[in-house]
Amino acid sequence: MTVDTRPITESEFPGWLRALATGFLRPPLITDEEAESRRAHMDLARMSGAFDDGRCVATYRTFDQRITVPGGARVAATAVTQVTVSPTHRRRGLLSRLMAEGLAGAKERGDALATLIAAEYPIYGRYGFGPAASITEWTVDVPRTGLDGRRALPEGGGRIDLVEGGDVRKTGPALHERLAARRHGMVSRDEHWWNANTGAEPTPPHPWTEPFHAVYRSAGGEPEGLVTYAADDRWGDAKQPLNTATVRDLIAVTPEAERALWHFVCSVDWVTTVRSGYRAADDLLPDLLPDPRAARVRTAADFLWVRVLDTVRALEARTYEAPASLVLEVVDAAGFAGGRFRLATEGGQASCAPTTAAPDLTLDVRELGALYLGDASAVRLSALGLLTEHRQGAVAEADTAFRTARRPWCPDVF
Numbered sequence: 174m175t176v177d178t179r180p181i182t183e184s185e186f187p188g189w190l191r192a193l194a195t196g197f198l199r200p201p202l203i204t205d206e207e208a209e210s211r212r213a214h215m216d217l218a219r220m221s222g223a224f225d226d227g228r229c230v231a232t233y234r235t236f237d238q239r240i241t242v243p244g245g246a247r248v249a250a251t252a253v254t255q256v257t258v259s260p261t262h263r264r265r266g267l268l269s270r271l272m273a274e275g276l277a278g279a280k281e282r283g284d285a286l287a288t289l290i291a292a293e294y295p296i297y298g299r300y301g302f303g304p305a306a307s308i309t310e311w312t313v314d315v316p317r318t319g320l321d322g323r324r325a326l327p328e329g330g331g332r333i334d335l336v337e338g339g340d341v342r343k344t345g346p347a348l349h350e351r352l353a354a355r356r357h358g359m360v361s362r363d364e365h366w367w368n369a370n371t372g373a374e375p376t377p378p379h380p381w382t383e384p385f386h387a388v389y390r391s392a393g394g395e396p397e398g399l400v401t402y403a404a405d406d407r408w409g410d411a412k413q414p415l416n417t418a419t420v421r422d423l424i425a426v427t428p429e430a431e432r433a434l435w436h437f438v439c440s441v442d443w444v445t446t447v448r449s450g451y452r453a454a455d456d457l458l459p460d461l462l463p464d465p466r467a468a469r470v471r472t473a474a475d476f477l478w479v480r481v482l483d484t485v486r487a488l489e490a491r492t493y494e495a496p497a498s499l500v501l502e503v504v505d506a507a508g509f510a511g512g513r514f515r516l517a518t519e520g521g522q523a524s525c526a527p528t529t530a531a532p533d534l535t536l537d538v539r540e541l542g543a544l545y546l547g548d549a550s551a552v553r554l555s556a557l558g559l560l561t562e563h564r565q566g567a568v569a570e571a572d573t574a575f576r577t578a579r580r581p582w583c584p585d586v587f
């Protein structure tokens with residue numbers, strides 16, 4: 174019997190959810206209540222699966238996303254998520270088929286980029302995705318920070334207030350938009366994101382536990398930052414507090430708010446350890462502490478992967494750190510973004526157009542994705558043999574043009 178891959182129908186939704194749970198090693202019994210609550214925010218037209226004798230054995234879903242690129246433009250992207258193949262059907266090419274169909278759909282919709290968070294590193298490079306924004310998570314040893322625990326108020330006249338989830342739903346989206354307008358790598362959050370992350374909508378199969386939310390307001394009363402954290406209520410044998418506060422979200426639009434919110438989380442009584450959550454590799458956190466060594470790297474890894482689908486539009490959407498004139502030979506086995514292009518950057522802006530001139534650099538579309546948000550270094554990629562230089566100096570030119578002063582940051586798992 175052949176296994177077919179195709180968009181799913183309404184009646185196939187519960188079976189699709191069961192296959193998703195199976196692939197993610199979660200209990201595969203889906204209640205009607207769970208199916209109903211998940212259906213409310215999933216677009217059937219963007220869900221596909223593989224079916225063997227009527228049973229769903231693979232899942233694939235996409236949704237519309239906007240991603241901030243260097244310079245602040247928000248580019249429409251196809252976000253790929255909930256990719257699974259059941260263990261009975263693995264390594265028979267089902268993901269490859271779903272991905273080929275999914276990327277063709279994204280190209281047809283006119284999206285210049287596709288994005289995803291990779292569960293495992295080796296899966297997505299073959300489909301033209303490159304690791305584009307890494308994350309770092311720190312564990313802060315609070316007693317070692319050197320922060321003055323007696324100090325109660327933020328410097329500079331601002332204040333921090335604990336708020337409810339409902340307040341976060343009011344304040345958070347505008348704050349996030351302000352930050353996303355200038356921090357490349359950030360992806361859009363829709364209403365469902367805010368509801369799900371403040372307890373207003375269930376998030377099966379994960380049970381909701383209410384966290385603490387705090388807002389930083391400037392001396393003028395303007396909200397400039399927001400932190401959400403949870404604590405684990407742990408005590409040592411000698412009755413000493415050993416709580417870990419885990420930051421679920423911390424966004425700030427001014428340096429004062431960023432400093433005040435980190436100092437706040439690191440000064441909550443009974444909290445001896447702070448887990449930072451996923452931050453940019455160059456996050457300020459360690460250096461906001463009197464003793465930066467109190468922040469130990471817990472995780473440093475690739476996180477957001479980008480797949481360029483339209484080279485001209487993608488390269489023209491972002492800004493560049495240095496002037497460059499480069500002929501790029503982009504190799505794309507899937508045929509979406511390949512070709513030879515002249516990229517000319519001046520005053521930060523770029524023009525990009527197909528050309529027949531001799532190439533300066535040859536690179537796979539995967540490496541273009543890795544370079545795109547400014548995280549990867551062309552010099553490193555070249556040293557790794559992933560980029561071929563045909564004109565002396567072209568690698569260095571690409572390196573200074575593509576790399577960004579701040580590293581990209583995608584705080585959201587999707």
Ligand SMILES: CC(=O)SCCNC(=O)CCNC(=O)[C@H](O)C(C)(C)COP(=O)(O)OP(=O)(O)OC[C@H]1O[C@@H](n2cnc3c(N)ncnc32)[C@H](O)[C@@H]1OP(=O)(O)O
Nearest residue numbers: 196254255256257258263264265266267268269289292295
């Ligand atoms: C965006 C997200 O949703 S991330 C979540 C991804 N999902 C998971 O990790 C859940 C558990 N894993 C799975 O469901 C499956 O193993 C999948 C989806 C990762 C792969 O599905 P499959 O149908 O087995 O992949 P498919 O057969 O199309 O493999 C294509 C190629 O990728 C390789 N490949 C697939 N998965 C992996 C992997 N995890 N590690 C290394 N190589 C892999 C295959 O070996 C094959 O290589 P080849 O072309 O050289 O023979």
